Amino acid sequence: MKRAAVFSVVWLVEVFVALFMPRVQTHRLLLAPGIEPLRWTLGRWRAWRTAEQAARRVPAYRAYLAESGRASRLDTSGGIAGAFSTLPEMDKDSYVKRWSIPERCLDGRxxxxxxxxxxxxxxxxxxxxxxxxxxxxxxxxxxxxxxxxxxxxxxxxxxxxxxxxxxxxxxxxxxxxxxxxxxxxxxxxxxxxxxxxxxxxxxxxxxxxxxxxxxxxxxxxxxxxxxxxxxxxxxxxxxxxxxxxxxxxxxxxxxxxxxxxxxxxxxxxxLGIETGFSVALRRAIAADPALSSALTKQGEYGVLPMVFQFNPFGYLIETNELGELVVTIARSENISPRIRYNIHDRGHVVRMRDLRPVLRSTGHADLLELAELDLPLLFHYGRSDLSVDYNGAVVAPDVVRDVVYGDPALLEAVENHRLISHEDAGGDRQLHIAFQLAAGAASVEGFDAAAARGAVVAELRALNRDFSNAVRTAPGGTLPTVAFYPYRTGPFRDDGRKLKNEYVWQLGASAVEDWDLDVSWTAPREV
The missing domain is CATH 3.40.50.12780 (ANL, N-terminal domain)
Structure with missing residues (x-):
């Protein structure tokens, strides 16, 4: 369809939704089974309209497109998916931090x-x-x-x-x-x-x-x-x-x-929710390697993905070459549009029409009886930017690096660092902050490992308010732990075998014992 016809259809649908949206029944109509292709198509049309509106009316996005040599109008002759792939991705560093809040809003205000x-x-x-x-x-x-x-x-x-x-x-x-x-x-x-x-x-x-x-x-x-x-x-x-x-x-x-x-x-x-169906599917994936291989990248990432369902009428979700989710919010009402926003989470989308034959061929057709909604599935593997989640906060190795670089004694004593997220035998998710001491660190003047542990946590909390709040509200027995390891011992014993340092580990309960983690020191709630 041509641009004018598509945008007219989108306008008519949105007028209908605006008139009746306060009624939950109208939402249910939009989520009714059997109209999955319509939701999918309308969502892409809405994203197309919203992207072109942002190019016209948002000063920052107009400048962002000009920098990358992109036109304000999409060439959709090869399909909307192909047209969107020509638009630059945005994230905090490339877009949000470079322009003011008003410049990122409709009409610059x-x-x-x-x-x-x-x-x-x-x-x-x-x-x-x-x-x-x-x-x-x-x-x-x-x-x-x-x-x-x-x-x-x-x-x-x-x-x-x-x-x-x-x-x-x-x-x-x-x-x-x-x-x-x-x-x-x-x-x-x-x-x-x-x-x-x-x-x-x-x-x-x-x-x-x-x-x-x-x-x-x-x-x-x-x-x-x-x-x-x-x-x-x-x-x-x-x-x-x-x-x-x-x-x-x-x-x-x-x-x-x-x-x-x-x-x-x-x-x-x-953006997405777990349903009874998506949870049952996730459990089946965990139990059946054949199903996991057919649907997920668990073998590549080493993580069982969370499985959500989302409404494609509201969001266009892509996966880039790095396996990261790129999200466009299709609504035109947002005063600060997000067009191909990369939050640096790994994931991918599977439509129900593609899922059904996989479930049948792997012997899991019975799961389809649980699928009340024929919404597409979003497989989510966690952060791609070397961050870990802790009690709702995001902790990145870069902020730990800044702590080390900001203390002369630490800078001289520490070889490298690692954030280790692991599940203990009781099912609690734990965060261990590990530092590898340099070969001659024992003789570094002014370095006191006992005092440094508390200083590290205090500085991390000062730099990252979400982390500070997470420590304050963490359940007992799940406070972060900090340890300094002699050179090439504990979790660093195999360092040097790879070209690049590993700054983040996600470990299962059984793997923790293998790495001799020193979790004897626990961060205080208040420092």
């Missing part, structure tokens, strides 16, 4: 009213503010309400949401509360276990408690023996980081449903 600002500090520790206009917030609110409505229909008792995500300027906590206030009974607690226990004890067992938080918090909560958890009806939703199936199984002893959401402050907090 911020609206006077209705704008909410939230922030993320990311891995660098420098806060990044994200602006969201009223139309964008309404769209996010309605989508969250739809997801909640689908869940609440199956709940045996009146739902009571306990929002235990971090509150304040962080995107998830404030947006969840704003979105669900109209739809349910909600208390915004933050990651405070005492307050969750107190609230549930006060309100009793006549509710279905929908507890929203990070996986480590949920696990620690249910290990608190102040409540008899068997007396309560509980549903858990998590975000901020992935979860192992061992961890999920542990939490499911207390909650009859445990589902995750995928999002990011850079984009939106709810």
């Amino acid at each position: 911020l609206p006077r009213r209705g704008v909410v600002v939230d922030e993320s500090s990311g891995s660098s520790g420098t806060p990044t503010s994200w602006v969201r206009g009223p139309d964008e917030r309404q769209a996010t609110r309605q989508l969250l309400q739809l997801g909640f409505a689908r869940t609440s229909e199956e709940l045996p008792k009146q739902p009571f949401v306990l929002n235990a995500f971090s509150l304040g300027a962080w995107a998830t906590g404030m947006n969840v509360t704003a979105s669900l206030t109209e739809s349910t009974m909600i208390k915004s607690i933050g990651p405070d276990r005492d307050k969750v226990v107190q609230t549930m004890r006060e309100f009793g067992t006549d509710f279905t408690y929908v507890i929203l938080s990070y996986p480590p918090f949920l696990k620690a909560l249910f290990e608190d023996d102040r409540l008899d958890w068997s007396e309560y009806t509980i549903v858990c939703a998590f975000g901020g980081e992935g979860i192992s199936e061992n961890m999920r199984a542990h939490i499911e002893q207390y909650a009859h449903t445990v589902l995750g959401s995928y999002g990011a402050s850079d984009l939106e907090i709810n």
Whole structure:
């Protein structure tokens, strides 16, 4: 179809949606089975329209395209996917940090009213503010309400949401509360276990408690023996980081449903969701190497991916040559458009039409009976930028490097460093910060390993506010550990065999013992 005809169709669809969108039934119509090709096509058309609108109306994006020699209009004669691949990717460094917030907005200005600002500090520790206009917030609110409505229909008792995500300027906590206030009974607690226990004890067992938080918090909560958890009806939703199936199984002893959401402050907090079908598929992938080989890159990345479903009407998600997700938000209402935004997460998309024959050929056709939504699947393998997740925060080896470089004694004593994320025998995700001492470090004047451990954590917390908050709210037994290892010992014993240093490790519980990790020193909550 020609540009004018496509944009006219998109306009008519969006007018219909705008008129009826407040009704959950309209959302359900858009997610109805059997119209997957229509959603897929309309989403691409919307992304096309939004990209060209950004090229016309957003000063920063217009300049960004000019730098790369791209035209403001896409040549879609070879298909929309091919046309989009010619547009430059954007990320924090290449786009966000180079232009001011107004320059990245429609018509180069911020609206006077209705704008909410939230922030993320990311891995660098420098806060990044994200602006969201009223139309964008309404769209996010309605989508969250739809997801909640689908869940609440199956709940045996009146739902009571306990929002235990971090509150304040962080995107998830404030947006969840704003979105669900109209739809349910909600208390915004933050990651405070005492307050969750107190609230549930006060309100009793006549509710279905929908507890929203990070996986480590949920696990620690249910290990608190102040409540008899068997007396309560509980549903858990998590975000901020992935979860192992061992961890999920542990939490499911207390909650009859445990589902995750995928999002990011850079984009939106709810790009994709886990469903009963996607969880069953993930478990089948974990148990069947043939299915894993057919659908995933687990062999390449060494990680069992999280599996989400997402609505292609709202997002165009690509995978670049490095295996990273590149996301375009298709809505035109966003005051600060994201066109081919690379958040540096590894992943890829599989449409249901391509999944069905794979499941049948590998003997898993029975899983299709669980697929209530024919939405495409998003396979997510974690960060690609050498970062690790810790209790909802992102920690990068670069910030550890900055700590070392900022201390003359550390700079002279330390050969290199490594962030080691591992799961212990109890299913808790742990973060170990390891430093390899230089060959002659023992004689470095002024270097005190015992004092350096506390100084490292204090400086990391000063540089990365999300990490500081994560340490403050971490469940007992999951605080970060720090150790200094003599040259070529412990986790560094095999260093030198590869051309490049490895700054991040993701280890399973069984692998930890093999590397002789010194986890005897635990970071204090407050420094």
